[in-house]
Amino acid sequence: MKALLVLSLVVLLNCITFAQMSLSGGTGIMNGVGTGYKPLGFHLGLELPRSSDLTFYVRAAAFLPSAAADTNYANMTAISLTTVPYTLSVPYQNRSSTYYFEGGTRTYMINDYDNGFGLYGGSVVGFGINTTRLKYDQFDYTNTYEWEGKYLPSNGTETKGSIYYVALGIQGGMKYTIPIRGTLYFDVTGTYSVLNIANNNTGGASPTYSRLNFLFNLGYRRDLY
Secondary structure, three states: OHHHHHHHHHHHHHHHHHOOEEEEEEEEEEEEOOOOOOOEEEEEEEEEEOOOOEEEEEEEEEEEEEEOOOOEEEEEEEOOOOOOOOEEEEEEEEEEEEEEEEEEEEEEEOOOOOOEEEEEEEEEEEEEEEEEEEEEOOEOOOOOOEOOOOEEEOOOOOOEEEEEEEEEEEEEEEEEEEOOOEEEEEEEEEEEEEEEEEOOHHHHOOOOOOOEEEEEEEEEEEEEO
């Protein structure tokens, strides 16, 4: 039994070692429909061919924080009953960032996965984490009273929150493989969130989260043999 287990492990490692795979990296933009935000991001990916024109891929992306253009105001209540004034109105801004992971299959047309110019498309399953932070000004709206350490938000609002979501979608793109040097690619992914859960009101009120998203990605892929 032990010999069979060792033999199976050796065969598996041998297959992994000699299997063709590709590593990719690049930049992109996430367009959350209805939010007005288009944050810039960066991604890394792994692609495994199942045949000459069918592959499985995974990709992880991080999108830079975006700040809301509008200034909001939070009501602060003094910790001590003897503090004067007892309440303050403090300006703050929302800042949100997104981490996104996706995977799926790609079917290549015109040319194969690792040959010349080609088009590709397929289905996508994605998981995202959209995190919002409330950045308060140091003083109240009159620029007179410093609130930190003396006041707390009246409604108990958390300064940080996240919304977690699962999305389904489709992807289409084009690529050009330069022999020996690698592959340049551009693709567009459209996803719709079928499930989302916020851990608090701050996360649920994210100004950059949208159920419908379009991701535009440009990058370079290197094939490993």
